[in-house]
Amino acid sequence: MTTALVVIDVQRAFAEWETGGRRRNNPDALRRIADLLATFRTAGLPIFHIRHENPAPGSSFHPDASGRIVEDAAREHGGEPVIVKRVNSSFIGTDLEARWRDAGVRTVVICGATTNHCVETTTRMAGNLGFDARLAEDACWTFDLRGPDDRLHRAEDVYAMTLANLSDEFATIVTADAVVRELGLSPRSA
Template sequence: MPDLTSRVALIVIDVQRAFDAWEAAGRRRNNPDAVARIADLLRGFRGRGLPVFHVRHESTDPQSTFFPTKPGHRVMEAARELEGEPVVVKRVNSAFIGTPLEVLLRSSNVERLVICGATTNHCVETTTRMAGNLGFDAHLVRDAAWTFDRIGPDEDLHRAEDIHAMTLANLHGEFATVVSTDDVLRSIARVT
């Protein structure tokens, strides 16, 4: 595990109630404990006084579960921001496009990012790829991210576990280092 004790920040992506609605409607996901692992990361970073940045998706489509007036737009309680923790609102997959995230990170002298949230193969992946391309030392937390089953263009069912694993494989070593919650917590425990 690389040393994460210097100039590191936690990025929590789209941990919003829309995903609870998706599950309630019968969509199947992987990593059922991901939100609990995100809460562990939040406690770890906050306990060490390390910066936390929250990202919310705000759809421009009134039919979307992420539309600002819909209940799904609200954050899950386990990932709620504390006073003083920045919340960045995005309208596309990448948290870096159309938002002040990069400026906020650079003005805070952040070089290393620990990234978690939903969904692995959409906003988490896009943000992680851009973080790597922008020169950040990105670390994607495998057990603190999740996705859903999808039907492909040939009507094939792709299981959430397979999509998640392939996304991690695509990112690891190229755009980011894939780590576990325990890896991160052990590393930041060295912060004094």
């Protein structure tokens, strides 16, 4: 069975949000994502790129918005599929599950943005569909979040709770370096 990398929504909207004053955690996440991409490419393993698109006027992910553009460090290479979604789950309205099953994918390493939205939703569904989901904790990030009571929750706390919610029941929480080692390569040498 095959292990695949899934890179979720690594798009410029999040950098624009940060530049606009929103605070996030894990500033090295994009570097870890680049490490994983290099490793999977070196190993010849499948990579699936997920992009968010929102047709609502004013959305950071609108097809005409600069935020919809993928970050250079996470750009697909020739032959790597790009799957466009319009909701949090990478499975709803897409053929992602069929692609994984057709490719013999059993284990998926998931990374991207944001941890508590599209990454969490996709990870939960991957686990529920019977895939061995591995969430690369240092290759994803989230932002501060205001709750329904107007209380501000720090990105680190939202992130930690998301990982706790996913751990064991839906996914195994791993680091990018652990994934690289498991694939038999040395970290960041791919």
